[in-house]
Amino acid sequence: MELLKESLVLVHLAGMAVLVGAFILNMRRKNDFPFTAMMWAAIVQLATGILLVGLSYALDDAPDNAKITVKLLLATGVLVAAMLGRARQAKGESKLQPFFHTAGGLAVINLVIAVLWNAELWAF
Numbered sequence: 695m696e697l698l699k700e701s702l703v704l705v706h707l708a709g710m711a712v713l714v715g716a717f718i719l720n721m722r723r724k725n726d727f728p729f730t731a732m733m734w735a736a737i738v739q740l741a742t743g744i745l746l747v748g749l750s751y752a753l754d755d756a757p758d759n760a761k762i763t764v765k766l767l768l769a770t771g772v773l774v775a776a777m778l779g780r781a782r783q784a785k786g787e788s789k790l791q792p793f794f795h796t797a798g799g800l801a802v803i804n805l806v807i808a809v810l811w812n813a814e815l816w817a818f
């Protein structure tokens with residue numbers, strides 16, 4: 695069970711790297727955004743994240759529900775923005791920067807929340 699959990703964390707971190715990496719590397723672009731990679735990475739984040747939540751209950755180590763809810767909403771926002779941008783880009787539309795920056799920005803916020811939203815870190 696522990697090995698399964700750590701393997702899921704590995705895939706979760708790889709998905710995060712693709713998502714945040716695609717954003718940072720293409721931040722100055724004005725067109726041809728990597729929406730497809732971001733869409734699949736967001737799907738990986740949602741799938742592995744939900745499985746990790748299930749596993750932590752199975753391992754009697756319940757996660758912080760407020761943190762998980764916020765992460766779930768933000769990751770859904772990433773997916774929706776990437777899907778909308780991808781569909782519009784396929785139709786040849788321009789001015790898709792807001793979709794790219796929404797998807798990438800929400801992913802970065804989720805990364806910060808994942809690492810810094812930890813009650814023990816803020817107990818002085």
Ligand code: HEM
Nearest residue numbers: 710739740743744746747757765766769801804805808809
């Ligand atoms: C853009 C989306 C996401 C990003 C960038 C992200 C990022 C991360 C990172 C960096 C970690 C490791 C944190 C650490 O161990 O200090 C993590 C862990 C975790 N994430 Fe996500 N995450 C995302 C979406 C989600 C979603 C949607 C869920 C659940 C619905 C989720 C559930 C979890 C759980 C349960 C862990 C803890 C694993 C453990 O116990 O070590 N994540 N996430």
